[in-house]
Amino acid sequence: MFTLDAISLRLGGHVILDRASAALPPRSRVGLVGRNGAGKSSLLKLIAGVYELDGGRIEAPSGTRIGYVAQEAPGGSATPFETVLAAAEERAALLAEAEHAMDAHRIAEIHERLNAIDAHGAPARAARILAGLGFSEEAQHQPLETFSGGWRMRVALAALLFSEPDLLLLDEPSNHLDLEAALWLESFLKTYRNSLIVVSHERDLLNHVVDYILHVDHGKATLYAGNYDQFERQRRERQAQAAAARASQEAKRKKLQAYVERWRYKAHTARQAQSRLKALSRMEPIAEALDDASLVFDFPSPKETKPPLLLLEDASVGYVPDTPVLSGLDLRIDPDDRIALVGRNGNGKTTLARLLAKQLAPMTGRIAASGKLTVGYFAQHQIEELVADDTPLQHMERLLPGAKPGEVRNQLARFGFSGDKVSVAVRQLSGGERARLSLALITRQAPHILILDEPTNHLDVDAREALVQALAAFAGAVIVVSHDRHLLGLIADRLLLVADGTVREFDGSLDDYRDSVLSVAKSGKGNGKAPGPKVNRKEKRKAAADARERTKALRKAVVQAEADMKALTVRRDALDADLVNAAPTEASALMKQRGALTRDIEEAEARWLEASEAVEAAMSEVYA
Incomplete structure (x- = not known):
């Protein structure tokens, strides 16, 4: 023990x-x-x-x-x-x-x-x-x-x-590891x-x-x-019990307070009022689970554009003339793509990410981009490059010259920076807060593609879960490099293996890739390809494009329903704040308004659910 x-x-x-x-x-x-x-x-x-x-x-x-x-x-x-x-x-x-x-x-x-x-x-x-x-x-x-x-x-x-x-x-222990080494360590x-x-x-490590x-x-x-999932369930149960106890205590506190206010100055009830006053003073408040700004991620939706977003044809890229790091690159990126770049550190994942982010030009071959394509690129070093003495507000104002103050603050608020937090110097921010600030900065122009290189290194488990949910709701393409298998498993539906000086589609799931990595590590042999049947990627890509075109109206309905739910919820929250201090004569009318808003929210949720299920059903036929 x-x-x-x-x-x-x-x-x-x-x-x-x-x-x-x-x-x-x-x-x-x-x-x-x-x-x-x-x-x-x-x-x-x-x-x-x-x-x-x-x-x-x-x-x-x-x-x-x-x-x-x-x-x-x-x-x-x-x-x-x-x-x-x-x-x-x-x-x-x-x-x-x-x-x-x-x-x-x-x-x-x-x-x-x-x-x-x-x-x-x-x-x-x-x-x-x-x-x-x-x-x-x-x-x-x-x-x-x-x-x-x-x-x-x-x-x-x-x-x-x-x-x-x-x-x-x-x-x-995973902080210095790539996905492949992290998989081996877990095993x-x-x-x-x-x-x-x-x-x-790492949620998967804690679960397994x-x-x-x-x-x-x-x-x-x-x-x-x-394991971690079981802990989460137990913690939610405790929080629910604490919330119920807090509500009961608050009701009792109000009842005692009302009695004291009414009777404390009456001679025949003063003693009883005093005893209740003592009970109030001894009542220890039950801790409340406050909303946490560190869990706020809200990526702005990009303007719709026709696929493909990016097209690479027989391209090569590197840093030294005539010495490419990667060559023979044939790659297409579409608006709904969710891609994980896998492969050992040093094989060129960051080089490919920089090429797709337009930070490197191809040495040979062709790269074509859609219309007014914008790319948001998060690199590991960006957190260290923030100006230590400047505030989040100063960073955003510098990158959005001419923008209205409300627009600048709204973009920061999407990532949990509001109120006094926008005026805190970067040197006083935690690693997770700096990561959120970097994400706020790179998404200021509502990019069509998010390219994220190890975005979770400074985030705890809860913040990582919030990031996963935000990425799932993002309307553009996502390309991610990460050793966090939980994030990859929930976000990526396409794996690109960066190895042997080139990039190729990995024919299999993330679990197939894990099995392949562990098999190679155990035997010391193999080329990193997962076992299983080959699939015709060209036909699958065409089917996915057709499915996206068929569901365009449905996807617009999903976005509109999400916007409606958000706006209605903001109005209801404001109404709840008014109700706290409302006079009895006003409360009845406010409650009626609240009931109408709740019905509107439920209707928007139903529209969102119906459209989401239809989109998911159409796309699942492609990826089945």
Whole structure:
């Protein structure tokens, strides 16, 4: 049993953890979740011994080996393979002792222990882990100093996995990984034999790997049995119960307050009024789940344009003359496309994204774009390029010269920046807020195509879910590079494999691609193509275009119904605000207006549902 007993932590004068407690069962695999800034990483550092407790105790079984990735990436002339092997400290010490041991009995003990820890199989196991994390056989034997920081962090992760600690601590292990390495890591952790605590915003990893969720919120920790989806259900139930309790408490508070106001100054009832006043003062408010601006994503709808949006014919692209990164590119992008770019890091996914975003011109071949095509391109580095001392409002005004103040603020409000938040300096914004600001900036012209390169890196699980929903509602094309399989599974219906210097359609689903990646990682062979029958992509693309043309009126109806629902809901919310302070004589008329608005909303919802189902049915025939 691993126990957190009333632990407290303060950092920079702020309370991060406040007498938080939890008892983790032996050999449990725990997902550590919570909103950004809740204290997840800090808790992990407390367990690892990096931070010292301000109160409470952390108890673990005697002799527990705790493994945690250091902040600094390994470097120097050692190779990844040598670094990973060196992580098995007991093996290294025994081998060194065996070279000089003279006593026959001790030599026998050493070899018996080496056999017990499978020391002779260690080199093969180290190579498999490195290969799973994306290192080719050649790369495994190159000096660490020749790798970037991200690749060296992969080596640190490989060394930690290889060492097999009794308690494995992982803090966002997918952050430096591509989709392929993230898939392998998930597969590896599923079979990890010891205890595991992982901080992650990857919903699929939390669903497939862990059997407990430890939720950190407002300084406290609550343990839930099950995976992330089961935790979500339990949390919603608790929130519903809290909302019901809050409503009951508010009704009781109003009743007490009314009694006090009426009778507190009457002599014969003053005592009773005073007792109720004391009851009011002792009534602890029940926490309310407030609307969270960090969950606001609303992509503006582009103007309708005829397909194709983009057409590449035998194009090549690169950075050095006569040395293309990708060549032989034949690609068509249509308005309703939802595309995931897959393939190992370094194969050219970002290069292709930059070509489609018009940041690179083709070296050879042809690229044709539709009419007044606009593209919104989100790159990982854009968050770091925001001006630290400028506000979101200043950033947007700079990119929308001549726009009315209301238009500028409306675009920021689509991504959760309203009120005083538009005037906060970027340096004071969290990573997730900066990501939302970047998305607000790149979509200011209602682009026809969104190209997103790892958009979820700074978002927590709830914010990622909000982003998925916003992308699903977006009326244009989406092209995404991401290691978040949950996002890809819900958004992408077309996979483009970037490998071997070119791009080709992947004939299969995301699950097929996962199986292919894991099969290749296990066998060390294969070309990355998923098994299964071939499909005629040309015919399928034509059928999809025909289906889009047939459903044009229906899709317009969907957009109109969505707009109606949004406008009507805004009016009803405003009416609700008026009702709070309305006089009894006004309340009846306002309630009638509210009833009419509710009926209109329900009618708009019915129109939206009918049109959406018709569109989905037409398109499902194509993608069945």
